[in-house]
Amino acid sequence: MDSTQIRQLNEIISRWTGKPGALMPVLQEIQEKFGYIPEDAMKEVSAKLNIPLPEVYGVVTFYHFFSLKPKGKYKIQVCEGTACYVKGAKRVLEKFEEVLGIKVGDVTPDGKFSIESVRCIGACSHAPAVMINDQVYGRMNSEKVSQLIKTLK
Numbered sequence: 001m002d003s004t005q006i007r008q009l010n011e012i013i014s015r016w017t018g019k020p021g022a023l024m025p026v027l028q029e030i031q032e033k034f035g036y037i038p039e040d041a042m043k044e045v046s047a048k049l050n051i052p053l054p055e056v057y058g059v060v061t062f063y064h065f066f067s068l069k070p071k072g073k074y075k076i077q078v079c080e081g082t083a084c085y086v087k088g089a090k091r092v093l094e095k096f097e098e099v100l101g102i103k104v105g106d107v108t109p110d111g112k113f114s115i116e117s118v119r120c121i122g123a124c125s126h127a128p129a130v131m132i133n134d135q136v137y138g139r140m141n142s143e144k145v146s147q148l149i150k151t152l153k
C-alpha cells in the first residue's frame with residue numbers, strides 16, 4: 001500500500017474506532033475504496049479495532065463481496081446463477097479462463113482483466129450473461145468471449 005492508501009485506510013478506521021459492530025462497515029469501505037482488501041489493511045484493522053486477525057480474515061473470506069486480490073481494469077463477472085448455469089455459464093467461464101490464461105478469482109499479470117463468478121446479475125432473460133464493469137453482455141458463447149476480449153485488448 002502506498003502512503004495515500006495508508007492515509008485513506010487510517011481515515012476509514014478512525015471514523016469507526018470505538019463504535020460497536022465496526023468490522024463490517026470498515027471492511028466494506030475498504031473494499032469500495034481500494035477494490036479489494038489488502039493484507040496490510042486487514043492487519044491494521046485488526047490492530048486498531050482490537051479484533052484478532054483470524055477473525056478479520058474469516059469475515060473477508062466468508063463474504064463473496066470481499067476480495068483479497070485487486071480487480072483488473074476490466075472486471076469480468078460471469079453469472080453462474082441458475083438461469084445462466086443451465087444455459088452454459090460454465091463453458092463461458094472456462095472460455096474466459098482459456099483466452100486470458102488465468103483462473104477465476106485471478107487478474108492478468110498486466111492488471112487489465114480479472115474474472116469472477118457471481119450470482120444472478122438480473123439479466124436472466126439474456127442468459128448466459130456476463131457483466132464487464134457496468135456493461136451487461138447477454139447470450140454469451142465461446143465465440144463471443146473471444147471476440148469481446150479481442151475488442152477490449
Ligand code: FES
Nearest residue numbers: 079081084123124
Ligand atoms: S441467473 Fe444469470 S442473470 Fe440471472
